[in-house]
Amino acid sequence: MIVQARNVSKTYGSNGHLNKALDNITMTILEGEFVGLMGPSGAGKTSLLNIFSTIDTASSGEIKIMGKDINAMKEAELANFRRHELGFVFQDYHLLDTLSVKDNIVLPLALSGVPVHEIEKRAQEIAHKLDLVDVLSQFPYQISGGQKQRAAVARAMIAKPRLVLADEPTGALDSKAATDVLERLQTLNQTDRATILLVTHDAYAASFCQRIIFMKDGRFDQELDRRGRSRVEFFHVILDMLATLGGNA
Amino acid sequence: MTLLQMAWKNILHNLSMYVLYVFTMILAIITFLTFSVIAREVPSEVASGGFLDLSAFFTGASVILLLFITLFSWCCHAFFLKKRKQEMKLYSMLGMAKKQIGRMLFYEHLLLGVGTLVIGCLIGSALLRLFVMLLMSFMGYEGSVSVSFPASSDLGYTVIIFLGITLLTSVQSYHFSYRLKLSELFQVEGEKVEPTSSWLLVVLAFLCIGVGYRLALENILTSHIWKLLGLLLSPMVIVGLVIIGTFLLFHTVIVLLFKIVKKHKATYWNGLNMVGASQLLHRVKDNAVMLTAVAIISAVTLTVVGTTYASYSINKEYTAVSNPNSMMFINHNAQAVKQINQLIAKDTERPLAYHASVQALLTRADISTLENPFLGQEQEVALISQSMFNKLTSLQRKDEKLTLQGREAVVLTIDYSEPFGANYEGASIPLQVKGKNVELQVKEHIHDSVFNSGTASTTVVLSNDLFHKLLQKKKAERIRYELYQFKDEAHVKGLTEEIEKRLTDQDLFSSYYQEYTEGLGIFGLLLFISSFFGLVFVSAVGTLLYGKLRIEAENNRDRYQLLIKMGVTKKEITASIFRQLCILFSLPLLIGIVHSLVAMMAFSKLFTISLKGPMTVCVILYSGIYCLFFIATLRRYYKTVLS
Ligand SMILES: Nc1ncnc2c1ncn2[C@@H]1O[C@H](COP(=O)(O)OP(=O)(O)OP(=O)(O)O)[C@@H](O)[C@H]1O
Ligand SMILES: [Mg+2]
Numbered sequence: 001m002i003v004q005a006r007n008v009s010k011t012y013g014s015n016g017h018l019n020k021a022l023d024n025i026t027m028t029i030l031e032g033e034f035v036g037l038m039g040p041s042g043a044g045k046t047s048l049l050n051i052f053s054t055i056d057t058a059s060s061g062e063i064k065i066m067g068k069d070i071n072a073m074k075e076a077e078l079a080n081f082r083r084h085e086l087g088f089v090f091q092d093y094h095l096l097d098t099l100s101v102k103d104n105i106v107l108p109l110a111l112s113g114v115p116v117h118e119i120e121k122r123a124q125e126i127a128h129k130l131d132l133v134d135v136l137s138q139f140p141y142q143i144s145g146g147q148k149q150r151a152a153v154a155r156a157m158i159a160k161p162r163l164v165l166a167d168e169p170t171g172a173l174d175s176k177a178a179t180d181v182l183e184r185l186q187t188l189n190q191t192d193r194a195t196i197l198l199v200t201h202d203a204y205a206a207s208f209c210q211r212i213i214f215m216k217d218g219r220f221d222q223e224l225d226r227r228g229r230s231r232v233e234f235f236h237v238i239l240d241m242l243a244t245l246g247g248n249a
Numbered sequence: 250m251t252l253l254q255m256a257w258k259n260i261l262h263n264l265s266m267y268v269l270y271v272f273t274m275i276l277a278i279i280t281f282l283t284f285s286v287i288a289r290e291v292p293s294e295v296a297s298g299g300f301l302d303l304s305a306f307f308t309g310a311s312v313i314l315l316l317f318i319t320l321f322s323w324c325c326h327a328f329f330l331k332k333r334k335q336e337m338k339l340y341s342m343l344g345m346a347k348k349q350i351g352r353m354l355f356y357e358h359l360l361l362g363v364g365t366l367v368i369g370c371l372i373g374s375a376l377l378r379l380f381v382m383l384l385m386s387f388m389g390y391e392g393s394v395s396v397s398f399p400a401s402s403d404l405g406y407t408v409i410i411f412l413g414i415t416l417l418t419s420v421q422s423y424h425f426s427y428r429l430k431l432s433e434l435f436q437v438e439g440e441k442v443e444p445t446s447s448w449l450l451v452v453l454a455f456l457c458i459g460v461g462y463r464l465a466l467e468n469i470l471t472s473h474i475w476k477l478l479g480l481l482l483s484p485m486v487i488v489g490l491v492i493i494g495t496f497l498l499f500h501t502v503i504v505l506l507f508k509i510v511k512k513h514k515a516t517y518w519n520g521l522n523m524v525g526a527s528q529l530l531h532r533v534k535d536n537a538v539m540l541t542a543v544a545i546i547s548a549v550t551l552t553v554v555g556t557t558y559a560s561y562s563i564n565k566e567y568t569a570v571s572n573p574n575s576m577m578f579i580n581h582n583a584q585a586v587k588q589i590n591q592l593i594a595k596d597t598e599r600p601l602a603y604h605a606s607v608q609a610l611l612t613r614a615d616i617s618t619l620e621n622p623f624l625g626q627e628q629e630v631a632l633i634s635q636s637m638f639n640k641l642t643s644l645q646r647k648d649e650k651l652t653l654q655g656r657e658a659v660v661l662t663i664d665y666s667e668p669f670g671a672n673y674e675g676a677s678i679p680l681q682v683k684g685k686n687v688e689l690q691v692k693e694h695i696h697d698s699v700f701n702s703g704t705a706s707t708t709v710v711l712s713n714d715l716f717h718k719l720l721q722k723k724k725a726e727r728i729r730y731e732l733y734q735f736k737d738e739a740h741v742k743g744l745t746e747e748i749e750k751r752l753t754d755q756d757l758f759s760s761y762y763q764e765y766t767e768g769l770g771i772f773g774l775l776l777f778i779s780s781f782f783g784l785v786f787v788s789a790v791g792t793l794l795y796g797k798l799r800i801e802a803e804n805n806r807d808r809y810q811l812l813i814k815m816g817v818t819k820k821e822i823t824a825s826i827f828r829q830l831c832i833l834f835s836l837p838l839l840i841g842i843v844h845s846l847v848a849m850m851a852f853s854k855l856f857t858i859s860l861k862g863p864m865t866v867c868v869i870l871y872s873g874i875y876c877l878f879f880i881a882t883l884r885r886y887y888k889t890v891l892s
Contacts, residue, residue, distance in 0.1 A: 075819070082816030086816070094807075096527075099527050103518075116518060
């Protein structure tokens with residue numbers, strides 16, 4: 001079990017303006033799963049992701065990631081935990097513009113003090129998997145959005161984290177680039193058994209997942225499992241579900 | 250909300266950004282006000298012996314200060330505006346007309362300037378008495394000070410000048426709003442291409458600085474290049490070369506160091522090293538300009554303050570060397586000397602250590618063989634006998650004793666400046682004692698004298714035989730020097746004045762006390778001015794660095810936040826920032842110190858004064874104040890990036 005959350009709530013604001021972003025969420029994610037998180041804007045998807053990523057803390061409830069209670073961890077411990085166990089992909093890439101693509105990708109390894117030859121080896125490995133070999137020496141401003149997001153995925157994956165959290169990674173990409181990124185995420189999930197939690201608005205992106213959780217107003221609404229369906233079949237099931245839920249997710 | 254209210258709100262909101270700028274401007278205003286008052290008041294308070302025109306001096310200093318502060322103000326506003334570009338574009342997008350934005354910015358900077366001016370004038374007025382007292386104590390002036398508040402004319406002058414600067418920057422801000430381009434709104438700032446450099450440029454950098462240094466350290470009199478360029482152009486060439494060299498140095502060194510580090514992957518791919526290094530590199534052009542400015546201003550400040558402080562602190566020693574006797578004059582009038590001796594005898598509070606009456610000869614010496622263009626072909630020298638010399642040295646508690654034979658001679662001079670002075674040792678010098686020529690063999694040249702240099706400059710000691718032979722000559726110009734030494738030569742004010750009254754200009758009266766107090770006056774004044782300058786300069790330099798890095802911190806906020814998400818601890822981030830800022834602050838300071846040390850070496854060659862002690866004090870003080878700005882910047886950077 002990678003993620004285990006029980007009765008997690010999150011309230012923003014102080015005494016005057018209370019805003020309940022998460023309301024009693026309970027969920028588990030198993031090792032090697034590719035889970036999608038959908039829901040209308042303001043449903044609390046990012047809030048939940050931030051709590052799982054230990055950047056933010058829950059107002060109440062219990063969260064265990066890889067069996068560790070993250071509420072009980074201190075700042076330095078959390079940082080260490082994020083560094084070794086988690087990978088992040090963001091909608092707007094967040095690549096460092098002063099570093100080459102290669103340097104951006106290897107940053108997590110450099111931070112963990114991995115020896116140079118190992119860094120070199122893994123950089124080549126991941127660059128092949130994500131088709132980035134040709135752009136390794138370029139700078140972020142010189143490459144396309146799809147390449148940037150693949151570079152961001154490479155950065156998230158290079159340290160072989162046990163949980164990858166992706167917040168709308170295809171939100172800023174056209175369908176071809178999006179497909180490319182999603183297919184590679186899927187491959188990484190299948191070959192490297194990386195656990196992935198993907199937040200998305202898009203039924204097509206969601207159809208790459210094995211399981212989809214729908215959220216609304218800070219609560220769990222529905223859940224869908226792929227159960228051996230093909231991706232196209234699953235896509236239609238998701239569309240149907242969105243229609244019954246009100247469509248505007 | 251009116252534009253004026255908005256401007257006021259903006260100032261409060263951005264107060265932490267303005268605070269150091271305001272501080273420096275207040276310092277400048279106080280300095281200007283103080284200079285203006287002193288230029289008017291002090292000449293009547295303290296006579297500087299007519300050596301310096303005080304008010305012209307202060308006017309000159311004020312003009313330099315104003316030029317500097319105008320430039321500084323302009324640069325700071327450029328920073329402020331740059332920092333708020335996004336905000337302004339947002340206003341523009343929300344439908345505010347450019348004219349309105351411009352007016353708002355105009356008001357904002359006008360308010361800021363006026364506020365600073367008012368505070369500056371208030372503090373300046375309150376502290377004025379203290380500053381005048383400080384100046385008086387620097388100048389060794391004992392007496393009460395009447396200045397306690399600036400006259401309205403001084404205040405008016407200050408207000409007009411600084412309002413002018415404020416208006417200039419306000420117009421600069423107004424103009425800025427018209428150059429806003431919405432299309433750039435979402436573009437990232439900063440250089441995109443990775444800067445390059447070559448070893449050739451490094452060589453060029455070192456060449457520029459090296460040639461500049463070499464020129465500065467040349468002997469001004471014998472150097473061909475100085476002769477070629479002239480005394481006015483040469484220093485400018487030196488300064489130009491050093492500035493260019495410094496810029497190239499910063500630029501190339503940062504780039505090449507980065508390249509080396511990048512090649513060495515074990516260092517580069519270690520923790521945050523690549524993040525910090527690449528950040529330094531990508532703003533290298535901006536940084537190099539900035540660092541050059543800081544290095545040059547630091548060098549100028551250190552040199553100016555160091556020189557004046559050195560002159561001030563060695564005044565006593567210097568005066569003692571050039572005045573081995575408390576008083577000395579030529580005895581032209583036996584009656585006057587008798588009166589003077591009675592005057593001294595009566596004054597029991599100021600006992601004499603010795604009084605010597607010295608028989609000497611005045612003559613002209615042909616020094617064409619020395620080939621010193623500064624001294625010319627001929628020189629008037631005073632001749633004394635070897636036994637008189639020995640008698641005087643024992644009176645003055647000096648060790649030197651001479652034994653000379655035949656036409657052997659020893660030359661005594663006190664040198665203020667090495668390149669302008671001459672070396673007589675080993676020369677043979679023809680003397681023209683009326684009617685007869687004598688060729689002297691200079692056995693030794695002692696850079697010290699038994700006479701006060703104000704009364705007898707170049708002195709030649711002859712063997713007793715030769716001296717008496719020349720003394721017998723009918724047409725010889727015989728002269729008698731009167732030498733006095735008080736037991737406490739620092740407190741003979743009234744007596745000295747009384748004695749001087751009884752003498753004429755031809756008697757060439759010189760006194761330790763007078764020269765000492767005069768020197769104290771002049772150098773005290775210079776020290777006073779340069780201390781104020783130093784404070785304004787170091788504060789300006791600190792403010793510029795602070796402003797620049799503050800903008801950088803804000804631009805880097807997102808990337809540090811990202812790194813935190815990726816599991817970098819705050820400790821690692823603060824350590825990385827600390828290293829970056831250390832480099833950015835220490836590089837220009839070090840280069841500035843080296844430049845100033847070379848300048849000081851050139852000066853000390855020119856004026857034969859030792860500057861080690863005063864220079865060390867200046868460097869430590871300057872670095873200390875500079876360090877405060879470093880700490881302020883560091884704290885602001887941490888705060889910006891981590892919250
Ligand atoms: N830092 C914050 N301070 C206060 N309220 C917040 C904060 N972050 C989120 N919220 C509120 O919490 C609720 C959930 O926000 P959240 O960002 O998690 O939604 P989301 O599902 O990610 O939406 P979207 O699809 O638009 O990204 C919203 O009502 C939002 O206004
Ligand atoms: Mg969101």
